[in-house]
Amino acid sequence: xxxxxxxxxxxxxxxxxxxxxxxxxxxxxxxxxxxxxxxxxxxxxxxxxxxxxxxxxxxxxxxxxxxxxxxxxxxxxxxxxxxxxxxxxxxxxxxxxxxxxxxxxxxxxxxxxxxxxxxxxxxxxxxxxxxxxxxxxxxxxxxxxxxxxxxxxxxxxxxxxxxxxxxxxxxxxxxxxxxxxxxxxxxxxxxxxxxxxxxxxxxxxxxxxxxxxxxxxxxxxxxxxxxxxxxxxxxxxxxxxxxxxxxxxxxxxxxxxxxxxxxxxxxxxxxxxxxxxxxxxxxxxxxxxxxxxxxxxxxxxxxxxxxxxxxxxxxxxxxxxxxxxxxxxxxx
Amino acid sequence: xxxxxxxxxxxxxxxxxxxxxxxxxxxxxxxxxxxxxxxxxxxxxxxxxxxxxxxxxxxxxxxxxxxxxxxxxxxxxxxxxxxxxxxxxxxxxxxxxxxxxxxxxxxxxxxxxxxxxxxxxxxxxxxxxxxxxxxxxxxxxxxxxxxxxxxxxxxxxxxxxxxxxxxxxxxxxxxxxxxxxxxxxxxxxxxxxxxxxxxxxxxxxxxxxxxxxxxxxxxxxxxxxxxxxxxxxxxxxxxxxxxxxxxxxxxxxxxxxxxxxxxxxxxxxxxxxxxxxxxxxxxxxxxxxxxxxxx
Numbered sequence: 049x050x051x052x053x054x055x056x057x058x059x060x061x062x063x064x065x066x067x068x069x070x071x072x073x074x075x076x077x078x079x080x081x082x083x084x085x086x087x088x089x090x091x092x093x094x095x096x097x098x099x100x101x102x103x104x105x106x107x108x109x110x111x112x113x114x115x116x117x118x119x120x121x122x123x124x125x126x127x128x129x130x131x132x133x134x135x136x137x138x139x140x141x142x143x144x145x146x147x148x149x150x151x152x153x154x155x156x157x158x159x160x161x162x163x164x165x166x167x168x169x170x171x172x173x174x175x176x177x178x179x180x181x182x183x184x185x186x187x188x189x190x191x192x193x194x195x196x197x198x199x200x201x202x203x204x205x206x207x208x209x210x211x212x213x214x215x216x217x218x219x220x221x222x223x224x225x226x227x228x229x230x231x232x233x234x235x236x237x238x239x240x241x242x243x244x245x246x247x248x249x250x251x252x253x254x255x256x257x258x259x260x261x262x263x264x265x266x267x268x269x270x271x272x273x274x275x276x277x278x279x280x281x282x283x284x285x286x287x288x289x290x291x292x293x294x295x296x297x298x299x300x301x302x303x304x305x306x307x308x309x310x311x312x313x314x315x316x317x318x319x320x321x322x323x324x325x326x327x328x329x330x331x332x333x334x335x336x337x338x339x340x341x342x343x344x345x346x347x348x349x350x351x352x353x354x355x356x357x358x359x360x361x362x363x364x365x366x367x368x369x370x371x372x373x374x375x376x377x378x379x380x
Numbered sequence: 381x382x383x384x385x386x387x388x389x390x391x392x393x394x395x396x397x398x399x400x401x402x403x404x405x406x407x408x409x410x411x412x413x414x415x416x417x418x419x420x421x422x423x424x425x426x427x428x429x430x431x432x433x434x435x436x437x438x439x440x441x442x443x444x445x446x447x448x449x450x451x452x453x454x455x456x457x458x459x460x461x462x463x464x465x466x467x468x469x470x471x472x473x474x475x476x477x478x479x480x481x482x483x484x485x486x487x488x489x490x491x492x493x494x495x496x497x498x499x500x501x502x503x504x505x506x507x508x509x510x511x512x513x514x515x516x517x518x519x520x521x522x523x524x525x526x527x528x529x530x531x532x533x534x535x536x537x538x539x540x541x542x543x544x545x546x547x548x549x550x551x552x553x554x555x556x557x558x559x560x561x562x563x564x565x566x567x568x569x570x571x572x573x574x575x576x577x578x579x580x581x582x583x584x585x586x587x588x589x590x591x592x593x594x595x596x597x598x599x600x601x602x603x604x605x606x607x608x609x610x611x612x613x614x615x616x617x618x619x620x621x622x623x624x625x626x627x628x629x630x631x632x633x634x635x636x637x638x639x640x641x642x643x644x645x646x647x648x649x650x651x652x653x654x655x656x657x658x659x660x661x662x663x664x665x666x667x668x669x670x671x672x673x674x675x
Contacts, residue, residue, distance in 0.1 A: 097578065101493025102505070104486045105549055112546030113512040116523030123523070130526055178412075181405050184397035192402075192409040194658060198416060200668065201657045203607030205624040206646050209631055210415050213422070213639055219431045221418060253415065261665050262673065303673060314516035317609045321628060338518045343614065348522065355519040366514045370507060373672045 117359075124352035131346035143353035153354065155329075156337040163247055163319075163333060164312045170252035171308055172301070175259025182260070183267045200257045208321025211250040215322070240330035243323045247331055250318050255308060262304040266297035299376045306369040310362060334358065416650070422643035430640040445644035465626065465645065472622040475537065476605035479544025484598055486545070487552025492582060494553065495560035496568075506554070513550035513670060517610045525614055535617025543611055548601040551670055555600070558671035559593035560586065596663035603656050623649050 091100060124143055126136035147153055182193055199207070214222040217235045226234035236242040270293055278288040316335040319325065325332035325340070332340070338358070342351035410417075422430050424441035449465050494502060512520075524543065525534070533539030563586060571585050572578075587594070609624040616622060623645070630642055660667060666674055 094578065098493045098497025098499050101497065102490040102499065105490035105509075105553060106505070108486060108546055108549060109509065109512060112524070112543060113520060114508075116520060116527055119527070120519075120523035130529075178408070181408060184401055186397040186401040186405065187399060188402050188406070190661075192405055194661060195409045195413045197661075197664060198413065198654065198657055201603060201653050202416075202650065203609065203624055203653075205607070205609050205627050206419075206649060209627060209642060209646060210419055212631060213419070213643075214415065219435070221435050224435055253412075258668055261668065265665055265673075300673070303669075307669060310514055314518075316516070316518060321631065335516050335518050338516075338522075339610075342518070342522050343525075348526070351522055355516075355522060358516055359519055362514055362516065363511055366511050367507070370510070370672070376673075 120352040121356060123349055124356055126349055128349045129346050130342075130348040136349075139349065143349045144357075147350060147353045147357065153334075153337070156332055156334045159244075159331065160313065160315070160333040160335075163244060163251075163315060163331070164309060166244070166248045167251045167255075167312050167315075168305065168308045170248060171256045171259045172305065174252065174256040175304070176263050176301075178256065178260045179263035179267055182264060197257045197261065199254045200261075202254065204254075204317030205321060207250055207254050208318045211246065211253075211318075212322050215246055237323055238327055240327065243327060243331045247315075247319055247322055250322060251312060251315060254318075255311070258308065259301075259304045262300045263297055266300040267293065270296045299372070299379070302372055303369065303376065306365060306372065310365045310369065313362070313365070419643045420647050422640060423647040425640055425643075427638070427640055430643070445640045446648070448641055449644050449648065465623075467619075468621050468623050468626045469648070471616070471620055472606060472624075475540050475544060475620070475622060476602050478537075478541045479605055480548055480598055480601040482541065482545035483548035483552045483601060484594070487549050487597075488556045488587075488594065490549075491553045491556030491560055492586065495557050496565075506557070509550045509553055510670065510672075513547075513554075521611060521614055528615060534615060535620060537620055540612070540615055540620055543615060544605050544608070547608070547611065548605060551601055551604065552597055554671035555597040555666065556590075556593065556671075558666060558674055559590050559597075562674070563589055593663075596660055596667065599656050599660055600663070600667040603653060606652065 090096070123136065125139055125141070127139045127142075128136040178196060182189065182196070214220045215234075215236045217223050217233050217237075223234040223236070226232075236246050274292045275288070278292050283291070314335055315333050316339065319331055319333050319336050320339070323331045325336050334354075338351050338354055341347045341354070421437075421439075423445055424443070425436070425439055426442050426444070429436050429439045448463070450463060452463050493499075494506060499505065528534040528539050533542070567589075568581050568585050571581050576584070607624065608622075609628065612622045612625045613628065616625060627642065627645055627649070630645070631637055657664070
């Protein structure tokens with residue numbers, strides 16, 4: 049009787065469900081198409097843009113990195129050998145206790161620490177000196193720089209093979225040079241310290257250019273007027289280095305130190321190829337050790353437990369690295 | 381920009397060291413580069429020259445090592461058969477190219493997302509992503525090895541390609557994010573005001589500015605993958621083996637290592653590396669630090 053003046057049922061507003069469906073029937077669009085389109089709109093709506101852009105990457109990383117890591121985390125609490133068909137049995141913290149109380153693990157960690165500290169130290173010294181060398185302007189500077197930077201682009205395998213050939217006792221060029229001066233052949237890889245130095249030299253040769261690159265970036269960022277001021281003040285070379293140059297380099301030097309520590313900590317390929325951990329086990333780094341217990345003895349649980357201890361170390365170091373990266377970015 | 385490293389002091393107004401310094405730096409550079417040079421020389425030596433004591437520096441170059449990389453005499457000694465090295469080179473190229481392409485597409489989108497539409501906990505995501513790259517590969521490989529064995533992906537192209545895509549993803553994301561962060565947002569805002577859609581901004585404003593960055597990221601990732609050893613060692617089969625694994629196997633047989641042959645393989649293997657190092661010179665710093673350090 050009393051019809052409302054303003055239609056409240058939405059019919060005239062064009063929102064009627066019946067009318068909508070009629071239209072769809074006319075166009076013979078299936079319902080599924082509509083829900084697909086809704087899903088499409090939902091997915092690409094502007095507020096979901098960030099999530100949608102990163103989703104494929106996160107899914108991929110989850111499948112290929114995070115999930116496997118979680119799996120091996122689980123495995124580390126079970127008795128399990130990848131080489132046997134026996135189903136896993138729950139072991140609790142057994143393997144963590146076993147790994148942490150195992151003197152062999154500590155020995156391998158010490159070997160790794162020794163190689164890392166020697167190699168990183170050598171890289172810092174050589175890298176820094178070469179950066180000072182290349183800071184100046186001279187003809188063919190760019191070409192020579194490319195020559196020196198090449199080693200860090202090489203593959204670990206190639207470097208391993210190079211040095212294996214140089215260290216070869218009878219016809220390796222290094223051994224021959226040694227024999228020429230000292231009269232006796234150099235059997236570097238037969239002794240513990242010789243083998244350690246063999247690895248350290250190969251690794252330092254490969255990665256000193258990395259340190260050089262970072263230091264050089266710091267050196268060229270020193271403003272010229274500071275050098276001019278130092279010249280006016282007749283500051284000594286050492287004083288100029290300490291008060292003008294070094295402050296610009298130290299941030300990058302620290303980053304290089306951390307980055308190389310993280311990377312050298314993982315050292316595997318070079319050791320695997322040059323000494324394979326020998327003589328005995330004297331150059332077996334922690335990565336080589338994990339490889340051996342995981343893929344030669346198939347002690348899957350034990351290697352997983354050890355992996356998680358390494359994971360923890362790397363997370364701490366990476367955090368530290370990013371902390372300094374961010375601090376530097378704020379300064380620049 | 382990083383290119384400043386290649387502009388030395390003088391170009392920016394200070395000391396000139398001159399030819400004397402070239403001589404000095406040149407000799408040190410040559411000593412430093414000598415290991416590579418020696419391998420290349422060994423590749424061109426005959427077997428007798430390669431094993432000569434004292435070592436020979438002057439010799440008549442031969443290409444026989446390069447031929448025997450790909451062909452060797454059959455047991456009967458008559459016909460030449462393939463050593464399979466051709467296949468391994470193909471595998472290296474194919475696997476690296478596919479893996480990097482996949483990582484680059486997914487990684488660039490993600491980098492754009494992280495750069496322009498920060499999520500809640502953006503930095504945490506980025507940290508986790510970088511951490512997966514910093515981990516010792518041996519940690520990740522144990523479960524992946526088991527997973528691949530269960531799913532039958534072990535030894536197949538798809539498995540290795542997926543793995544390399546995941547391996548390169550953190551690198552691509554961090555690199556591309558560092559490039560996106562450098563772009564001026566004003567241009568994008570202006571384009572939006574002119575009615576450009578978000579997709580248009582990404583494809584027609586951002587990407588064209590980053591052609592060089594994209595190329596650098598791609599090439600860098602290619603080299604990292606090309607050089608990769610541990611994953612390939614454990615997850616490739618006879619048909620999908622890559623060159624580094626083949627090289628390590630050649631050296632594995634302790635007694636009969638043919639150094640000339642090995643040197644020839646390495647020399648061929650290094651050609652793309654040299655080319656890339658030259659091409660990438662202005663992006664080396666960013667590349668080797670995974671985009672964390674720009675200048």
